[in-house]
Amino acid sequence: MSWWNPFKNKKSQPKDISKKFLIVGLGNIGIDYALTRHNLGFDVLNYIAKRKELKFTELRYGAIGKLKHKGRVFIFLKPSTYVNKSGDAVKYWMTKERINLSNILVICDDLNIPFGTVRIKTKGSNGGHNGLKNLESKLGTNNYGRLRFGIKNETKKNTSKFVLDKWNQKELDVLETYFKKIEDAVFSYALLGPSIAMNNFNN
Template sequence: MFKWLFKFKKQQQATHSMAKKFLIVGLGNIGADYVHTRHNIGFKVLNHLAKINALEFEIRKLGTLASHKFKGRTFLLLKPNTFMNLSGKAVKYWLEKENIPLENLLVITDDLNLPFGTLRLKTKGSAGGHNGLKDIQDKLNTAQYNRLRFGISDEFSKGRQVDYVLGAWSDEESSKLDERLQRTSEAIISFGMAGVNTTMNQFNGT
């Protein structure tokens, strides 16, 4: 009887702990050539969140990782070092290693179909031609995971999409970027503290 109660309490504690841990993945490409490109907005968001909370990233398996503890929640910030097209390997590894449930995963990525700086949080959806999202979907074997899309707009001429995505922010975009990074960081914390539905209602389209 007592052994059963002890085991049950341990299981409850483990489940409770899992519910309070979140894996926040920023997508991007490693290397100096990509640092200031639109495609690396996932890295940039996590760098901003780490900076304002005085966090340090450490080189770990398949990426760099920082941990942010806030009001009983733990946010693991992951920047995969596998390059964009192989992001799923790092996501799957850290979800399993940290025993984080899929509903506590949030992937931050760029989106050509949204105006610059506009946020859109979704709980599922297609990869939409984004190779990083496609690989995550393939490795997790599901399209039902949370993704926070950051608009980079589609201000490019025909045939110049790759150059635009892998290009640097314009001066006008750069002048507005800090405020947008702050807003995105607030959405991440809201995701962990208030839940996905409340966060969608508060931040989508802003």
């Protein structure tokens, strides 16, 4: 039996499908990658999980946590496929949970914008991010939500090394403040809509 196709057959979707959201935090599994800049998505989801007392369960293609909040169902996903193959996990879980493409929000780092900058978009280019490139390839479209957090390399370090380096102390001192902002943005995106979230949180 073939998987349900989220891109067509809209009449067969449950009436409340628009209330279910897949929130994806991109990152690499393993202790060596913990607290590295490229694991921004994992760090944000871990922060939300701690505040909401949310538990993750290791399942196919990643760790899953589910939360019911203000009439919405949030499915938080930390892919176990490594960043560069994140599309496999996202496609599997959006299909399994029958989630609309418009109800996906991917949280990731972005080298192109200054540290601390938050940018929410409902579609767009991958910006050179390999995880987003893979997502676009697997989903066959770039029409999915993404929340990018700036980690611009202001040093002379090689870019590949920079993203896999751990946060420095100056960054660590302020990260929790930014994570709270991202958490608020995630729930605003689902509860109030992308336009309001973009107006309130993009900087």
